[in-house]
Amino acid sequence: MLQAIATAVVSAVPNHVPVTAKIRIGWDHASIVAPEAGLRLQDAGIQALAVHGRTKMQGYSGDADWDVIHRTAETVSIPVIGNGSITSAEDVNRYRRSTAVKGIMIGRAALGYPWLFREIKHSLASGESLPPPGLEERWRVLLRYARELMENPPRDSLWNQLQWMRPRLKSFTKNIPGSRQLRAKLEQVTTFEQLQAVARESLDNASDQTGFCMTEGPSLPATR
Numbered sequence: 001m002l003q004a005i006a007t008a009v010v011s012a013v014p015n016h017v018p019v020t021a022k023i024r025i026g027w028d029h030a031s032i033v034a035p036e037a038g039l040r041l042q043d044a045g046i047q048a049l050a051v052h053g054r055t056k057m058q059g060y061s062g063d064a065d066w067d068v069i070h071r072t073a074e075t076v077s078i079p080v081i082g083n084g085s086i087t088s089a090e091d092v093n094r095y096r097r098s099t100a101v102k103g104i105m106i107g108r109a110a111l112g113y114p115w116l117f118r119e120i121k122h123s124l125a126s127g128e129s130l131p132p133p134g135l136e137e138r139w140r141v142l143l144r145y146a147r148e149l150m151e152n153p154p155r156d157s158l159w160n161q162l163q164w165m166r167p168r169l170k171s172f173t174k175n176i177p178g179s180r181q182l183r184a185k186l187e188q189v190t191t192f193e194q195l196q197a198v199a200r201e202s203l204d205n206a207s208d209q210t211g212f213c214m215t216e217g218p219s220l221p222a223t224r
């Protein structure tokens, strides 16, 4: 069935359009099929393969199995993009060195911490780690994200948009001073204005503690 679907898709699109696929490693730990599935997809004309190193039964829990991802990458000749449990530039470097993957895909870690990509890029280019973003940059990006989300709500979502993005708001607070109290406040926000107020308070508290004064004030995005 897998091969039949892939073959049908490949033959339905123009030759110059590459068709790629993404699979999990198997249904459960008793049926790990990624290397074989990879071969079948390759035979069907798939040109690159992303492998999420968890089973269907795992859902999003537990660690991704990078041994199976590696075995799949060694079995097929098309490029394999490894996916699952990547949270840092160190992870990228480790799996680049120790597996046969040609690329890496990041899911949840990037949702609350988009700076991960520049940290990885920097680490790949220089071998050095980049310091994490400062508080002002974090708030600026978070507020822009919140505003754009509210202006472009996800289709079919009946939720208040800020409520929808609360898990993301929380993950933005990782490793910043007073993150516990901040998270409690973020649980309560229901409007963009409230979110802005939390941002200002957080930045004011930080400048009190460091003696740092922002003469122009935090450059927070305007409310619409």
Ligand SMILES: Cc1cc2nc3c(=O)[nH]c(=O)nc-3n(C[C@H](O)[C@H](O)[C@H](O)COP(=O)(O)O)c2cc1C
Pocket (backbone or CB within 6 Å): 022, 052, 064, 083, 084, 085, 086, 105, 106, 107, 108, 109
């Ligand atoms: C909010 C969200 C949406 C996702 N949507 C898709 C999707 O449309 N198609 C897909 O193949 N995987 C989707 N995934 C799975 C991710 O691409 C990825 O395989 C998974 O999160 C494992 O990687 P991670 O451990 O880095 O999060 C989604 C994951 C999340 C968290």
